Structures are given as structure tokens and as C-alpha cells.
Amino acid sequence: MSAEPLLRVENLVKHFHVRLGAFGEKAATVYALDDVSLDIQEGETLSLVGESGCGKSTTGFTILNLHRASGGKVIYKGQDLTRLDEKHMRPFRRDLQIVFQDPYSTLNPRMTVGEAVGEPILFHKLATKTELKDRIATLLSDVGLPARFASRYPHELSGGQRQRVVIARALACQPKFIVCDEAISALDVSIQAQIINLLLDLQEKYRLTYLFIAHDLAVVRHISTRVGVMYLGRLAELAPRDALFQTPLHPYTKALLSAVPETDPERERNRKRQILQGDVPSPLNPPSGCRFHTRCPIAMEVCSKVVPEWKAARPGHLVACHAINSDLS
Amino acid sequence: MTARISEPPLLDVKGLTVEIDGRRGPAVVVDGIDLHVGRGETLGIVGESGCGKSLTMLSLMRLLPNKIRVSKGTARFDGRDLQTMPTRELRKVRGGDIGFVFQDPMTSLNPVMRIGDQLCEPLIYHRKMAKTDARKRAVELLRLVGIPGPEERLNAYPHELSGGMRQRVMIAIGLACEPKLLIADEPTTALDVTIQAQIVDLVKDLRNKLGMSVVWITHDLALIAGLADRVVVLYAGTVVEDAPVDELYANPSHPYTRGLLASIPTLSDAPAARLSSIGGTPPEPGRRPAGCPFAPRCPLAMDICQRDVPKLEPISSGGSHRAACFAVNKVLKAA
Known part of the structure; x- marks a missing residue:
């Protein structure tokens, strides 16, 4: 990781101030994101x-300045994006795009596919009205849709086709970086594979960088360069794909991996799962010290008192766990 | 089997x-x-x-x-x-x-009924249990599906529980x-x-x-x-x-x-x-x-x-x- 990263996230913090109680009489803070630091290299897929x-x-949203950061920096092209207002953010929006989870609610039902895909092009003045039609046709063919789809409305399309349109719209202003926020989670299994392949093809063709946010670990293993594991607003572990899946260090990563079912009846029946007890604690009142200590099978006394340091256990393999740190020292 | x-x-x-x-x-x-x-x-x-x-x-x-x-x-x-x-x-x-567990615990639990009452309903209706017995059984059921502090949970409304908890309540009702x-x-x-x-x-x-x-x-x-x-x-x-x-x-x-x-x-x-x-x-x-x-x-x-x-x-x-x-x-x- 010697190359200058495309995007650098430093100690990013996001707290939401909410009001609870039937009349909003109680102020509270949701600790959604605390002290998250990561680099994103050009051309890679970093999954969370x-x-x-x-x-x-929240990490994805805050990086794109769709949520205002409560602290920390997001450095892109030498600029700290968290300090920019919407007007100064605008030129950067061209480079930084997002694909959301639900293709049903992210397309305007009153806009045709062509209008939806064409809007960012006109907004950023990337083509004249006469060139627009060809540009839309190219984008649609990039995502595997025929040009005649431009005159259709979202309700005429299936979920998979809609997600293709959303991807075409994200590609419209030739971005460098796309946040895929659960972009395939709402799709059926047979369609998921199509969209994953499409994302990989487009990455190759346009040298895109993805921040891929997902909960399906098998899919993540399939497409990622590096993977970050988060727990209650903090990064627990971040490592190259194979290191994370073959030699996970953090007890939470291990538990998460052992919970994933596999398509092999024999192995599934005989497998010893390490099942985490209980639910994730509330981010309104996160546990002290290491936030995982309430569910951790190897928690020690120090874990409930001191926040574990975020450091490299091996080159490129970062982890925040007292047990790991003491092992190595 | x-x-x-x-x-x-x-x-x-x-x-x-x-x-x-x-x-x-x-x-x-x-x-x-x-x-x-x-x-x-x-x-x-x-x-x-x-x-x-x-x-x-x-x-x-x-x-x-x-x-x-x-x-x-x-x-x-x-x-x-x-x-x-x-x-x-x-x-x-x-x-x-036949017990039924529906997909979405958010919409299939009654939002204005306490968890305990929803659990007791089938027991009273099908098994003709007295209310006090039904509540005892409801506590057992919640314990069975791994909900901590079942006695207090009986008085909770669905919105007070997390998604996983709600789904367990659904399963407990299905198994009642x-x-x-x-x-x-x-x-x-x-x-x-x-x-x-x-x-x-x-x-x-x-x-x-x-x-x-x-x-x-x-x-x-x-x-x-x-x-x-x-x-x-x-x-x-x-x-x-x-x-x-x-x-x-x-x-x-x-x-x-x-x-x-x-x-x-x-x-x-x-x-x-x-x-x-x-x-x-x-x-x-x-x-x-x-x-x-x-x-x-x-x-x-x-x-x-x-x-x-x-x-x-x-x-x-x-x-x-x-x-x-x-x-x-x-x-x-x-x-």
C-alpha cells in the first residue's frame, strides 16, 4: 500500500442527535460511527x-458528504470533503457516485429510464441535448439493456433491470468511485449473479473503484480486494480478502464467518458453529472499552475498560483487539 | 429424521x-x-x-x-x-x-398488544388454559426461544424489541x-x-x-x-x-x-x-x-x-x- 490512495478516510466520526420519548423530551446521541480510518486504493473493491x-x-454516506461528518476527514484529490458545502461539493459529485439498495424507491416513477440516466449528464453539462440520446444508448448498452428501454418507466421493469438502470445513472458522469450500498441485496439469487458480473465488468472497463457495502459474506469474498469488518460504529478488522477469510484475527470476524451457511448438507450438519449470543447492543449507549466485549468469547478485564488500539498485526492486516495485541507483543 | x-x-x-x-x-x-x-x-x-x-x-x-x-x-x-x-x-x-411463522415480524405482530397477551391468546383459545397458567407457559416459551428476562418481556410491546427478538416471539407463538x-x-x-x-x-x-x-x-x-x-x-x-x-x-x-x-x-x-x-x-x-x-x-x-x-x-x-x-x-x- 505504498501508492497514494484514491481516497483517505481519517478518524471519521458521525453522531446523530435524536430526541426520544413520546414528545421528544429526551435528547440522546446515536454513536453511529467512531474513529474510522481507511484508505481506498484506485481500482480496488473495498468491502465493508x-x-x-x-x-x-453511514460510512458510505459520510464519505460522500451525504451525511455531514461530526469529526475526522475525508481526503480526495487533496481536499477535505467534510469541509465543503453543497456548492463546492458539486464538482466532486461527478467523481463520487452511489448505488442504493432498493431499485424500487431510488428511481422516480414519473421519469423515464432515459430521463433518469440523462439527468446527471445535463446537470454536469457533459453532453449537448443532441449528443444526449447516443450517450444514453451507450450507457444502457454498458449495463446490458437495449436502447429502446430509454422510453420506458420504472414500473415496466423487473428488479434486476431497475438495478441496471440505477447503475447506468451512476455511470452517467464517468465517476471514479462508486459506493454500492447493499446494491444486490434486494435481488433474487439468479439476478444477483448477473449484477455482480456486471459490476465486475464495468470495473475492468472503466477502472472504477468500489466501496462495496454488504452483509452477504460469500458475495463479498467473491468480489473484494480488501474487506473491512465493522461492529457498532467501529472497524474491528481490515485486511486483504484472502487474509481476512483464511486467517481472521478478530473474534467477531471469526464468529461472523462461522455463521454463514454453505451449500453442502454434509458439512452443514457436522459443522461446529461458534454462535454469538444475544443481539448487537444499542448504538445509543454503546459498551465501554471494546464495543464487542459484551458478546466476545475471549473477553478479558481490560476489554471493558480500554478501547483497543487500531493497528497492524501483520503488514496490511489491521485489527482492533486486546487479545491480538497482547499475543504479538 | x-x-x-x-x-x-x-x-x-x-x-x-x-x-x-x-x-x-x-x-x-x-x-x-x-x-x-x-x-x-x-x-x-x-x-x-x-x-x-x-x-x-x-x-x-x-x-x-x-x-x-x-x-x-x-x-x-x-x-x-x-x-x-x-x-x-x-x-x-x-x-x-399447524403453527405458522410469518416472514415479517414487524407487520405480523399486533403493535398495540403486549407480547405476553399475543403469546397467551393461542394457549387460551386452543388449549383452554386459565390465564395464569397461560402466562406461566408464555414465560417458558420465551425462555425456550432464548429471550433473556422473559418475565419482564411479557409486558413489552413489539416496538420495544429488536428484529431478532421479534422474530423469536413469532416463533414462540408458532410453537405455543x-x-x-x-x-x-x-x-x-x-x-x-x-x-x-x-x-x-x-x-x-x-x-x-x-x-x-x-x-x-x-x-x-x-x-x-x-x-x-x-x-x-x-x-x-x-x-x-x-x-x-x-x-x-x-x-x-x-x-x-x-x-x-x-x-x-x-x-x-x-x-x-x-x-x-x-x-x-x-x-x-x-x-x-x-x-x-x-x-x-x-x-x-x-x-x-x-x-x-x-x-x-x-x-x-x-x-x-x-x-x-x-x-x-x-x-x-x-x-
Whole structure:
């Protein structure tokens, strides 16, 4: 990792201030994201995994400045994006795109496919009105849809086709970086594979960089260069794909991997699962010290008191766990 | 646990057909499905959205929404016909002999009723328990499904629980009267893998303790591998393959099943550059092609597949592995 990263996230923090109680009489803070640091290299797919509420989507949103960061920096082309207002952010929006989970709610039902895909092109003045039609046709063919789809409305399309349109729209202004926020989770199994292949093809063709947010670990293993595991708003582990799946270090990563079912009846029946007890604690009141210590099978006394340091256990393999650190020292 | 062949199955569905009334006339959603579940057996029903897996199970309980009805077929449970049974009788079966766990605990629990009252309701209605006994039993049930502090939880409303907790409450309600058959419709789809693993282990455990039969509806072929004794694969409202679980994964025969299995990335095999995928999309109900419904997406499609509908036929000597495919059946007959 000597090359200058495409995007650098430094100690990113996002707290949401909410009001609870029937009349909103109680102020509270959701600790959605705490002290998250990572580099994203050009051309790679960095995946973030974890249970719902772990802050993986918040990370994506905050990087793109769709959520205002409460602290920390996002450095892109020498600029700290968290300091930019919407007007100054606009030129960067061209480079930084997002594909959302649900292709049913992210397309305007009153806009045709062509209008949806063409809008960012016109907005950023990347083509004249006369060139627009050809540009839309090219984009649709990039995502495997015929040009005649441009005049269709979202309700005429299947879920897989809609997700292709959403991807075409994200590609419209020739971005460098795309956040895929659970982009395939809402799709059927046979369609998921099509969209994964499409994302991989487009990455090759346009040298795209993905931040891939997902909860399906098998899919993540299939497409990622590096994988980050999050728990309750903090990164637990970040490593190259094979290192993470073959030699996971953090006890949470191990538990998460052991929970994934496999398509082999014999192995499934005989497998010893390490099942985590209980639910993820509330981010309104996260546990002290290491946030995982309440569910951790190897928790020690120090874990409930001191936040474990985020450091490299091996080159490129980062982890935050007291047990790991003491093993190596 | 596999059922003995000589015993009549606990649930026996024959030629079940479900139609939706649409603007263009009735559309067939479930097209003549045959199913059977033995005593103590766990049947997995696998299919993608719109294949009719949920409607099949709802129709058994006569819980179909407006404008959707059963047009043909029979469903016998424990020797009694569920379709012709008087509603009064059926009410005793629902929640009594057959427990149901619905997909979405957010919408299927009553938001203005305390968890305890929702758990006691079937016990008081079906088992004629006194309220105090029912509450004791409710505490046991919550403990059984792994909810900590069950006594206090009885007074909680659904919104006070997390998704995993709510789903456990749904399962506890389904199990309340120790049903002979538990029908679980995508019970873990909305949950995280860690919670999913907890729920799957729980159901396995309870099945062994209570000796009940389970029908588990899912789209997840990996999940069902470790859970079911037998798996039925649905496509566009028809059964395309039906096999004992080991047989299905070792020797998937219908091209759709093969395609599905090949398109799932796993944690164990080497990551390939591209996943194999099934082209096209499943047909909408009412716009299904003549002939085999999978023919337009099938790599093995022949002329006959466009014209005739293949029957579900045994492909092994024992007859326990069946597939509905001209290509597969022809290969076997020639051999």
C-alpha cells in the first residue's frame, strides 16, 4: 500500500442527535460511527461488512458528504470533503457516485429510464441535448439493456433491470468511485449473479473503484480486494480478502464467518458453529472499552475498560483487539 | 429424521392451483403443485420471489388475500381435507395443530398488544388454559426461544424489541401449542447472519425435542442445506425438482436448480473471476410461456420444451428424486 490512495478516510466520526420519548423530551446521541480510518486504493473493491446498525452504510454516506461528518476527514484529490458545502461539493459529485439498495424507491416513477440516466449528464453539462440520446444508448448498452428501454418507466421493469438502470445513472458522469450500498441485496439469487458480473465488468472497463457495502459474506469474498469488518460504529478488522477469510484475527470476524451457511448438507450438519449470543447492543449507549466485549468469547478485564488500539498485526492486516495485541507483543 | 414410507404423510397436497383475478382474467400463480411432508420430516421449499412459495402455504391455511383463490386441488392434513373443512374446524387447526411463522415480524405482530397477551391468546383459545397458567407457559416459551428476562418481556410491546427478538416471539407463538407441523415462511430473511444462525439452531433443537414436522420456505439454498431432510424447488408456480437434501446438492438435475447452485458464491470454493448466472428473468404470473416455464432461460431447451409441459418424474431408481425436465428425463430413459 505504498501508492497514494484514491481516497483517505481519517478518524471519521458521525453522531446523530435524536430526541426520544413520546414528545421528544429526551435528547440522546446515536454513536453511529467512531474513529474510522481507511484508505481506498484506485481500482480496488473495498468491502465493508457487519450486522445491521454497525455503521457500514453511514460510512458510505459520510464519505460522500451525504451525511455531514461530526469529526475526522475525508481526503480526495487533496481536499477535505467534510469541509465543503453543497456548492463546492458539486464538482466532486461527478467523481463520487452511489448505488442504493432498493431499485424500487431510488428511481422516480414519473421519469423515464432515459430521463433518469440523462439527468446527471445535463446537470454536469457533459453532453449537448443532441449528443444526449447516443450517450444514453451507450450507457444502457454498458449495463446490458437495449436502447429502446430509454422510453420506458420504472414500473415496466423487473428488479434486476431497475438495478441496471440505477447503475447506468451512476455511470452517467464517468465517476471514479462508486459506493454500492447493499446494491444486490434486494435481488433474487439468479439476478444477483448477473449484477455482480456486471459490476465486475464495468470495473475492468472503466477502472472504477468500489466501496462495496454488504452483509452477504460469500458475495463479498467473491468480489473484494480488501474487506473491512465493522461492529457498532467501529472497524474491528481490515485486511486483504484472502487474509481476512483464511486467517481472521478478530473474534467477531471469526464468529461472523462461522455463521454463514454453505451449500453442502454434509458439512452443514457436522459443522461446529461458534454462535454469538444475544443481539448487537444499542448504538445509543454503546459498551465501554471494546464495543464487542459484551458478546466476545475471549473477553478479558481490560476489554471493558480500554478501547483497543487500531493497528497492524501483520503488514496490511489491521485489527482492533486486546487479545491480538497482547499475543504479538 | 426421515419419515417411514408406509405411513401416510402428515401433510399431503395434490394438484394445488391458485389463481389471481386480474384485469386480463385469472392468472395462475401456483400451477398444480404436489407436496407431502412426513411426520418428523423437515421440508425445504426453495424458490425466487414470485414463484408461488408463500401463496402455496397461505392457501393451505385458507389465508389467501382477496382476489386470490384456490381453483383446483386438495390439501390433506392428518387425514382431513383443509380446503373443505368448516371454518370452525379450521380455526382449531390454525395455530393449534399447524403453527405458522410469518416472514415479517414487524407487520405480523399486533403493535398495540403486549407480547405476553399475543403469546397467551393461542394457549387460551386452543388449549383452554386459565390465564395464569397461560402466562406461566408464555414465560417458558420465551425462555425456550432464548429471550433473556422473559418475565419482564411479557409486558413489552413489539416496538420495544429488536428484529431478532421479534422474530423469536413469532416463533414462540408458532410453537405455543406444540403443533404437529410448523410452517415457517422466510423466518430469517430480514435478520443478520449471526441471528439467523441462532434461529436455525433453535428450530433444529425444538424439532428434535418436540418431534414436529417443519416446512421451511426460503430463497437461500445454503441455509436450507443444513436444515432440511428433503428440498422442493419451485419455479414459476410449479415444482421443478424434489429430492432428499444430500441427493439435491450432490446431483442437482433440473437445469434451474443447477443454475441456482452455480450462481451462489460460497466461502469454501476458490473465487472465480465471474459467477455463472442464469440469463433473463422469471416470467410474471399470467404471462408464463406455453410449455416448460423455464424454457426461455434454459441452456438445454429443445423444441419439445416450447410446446409441452414436462411432468415431475422420478430420475433415480428409488423414485425419491424427481425432476420436471424433458432433457433430464430423456437422458435417463436412454440410459
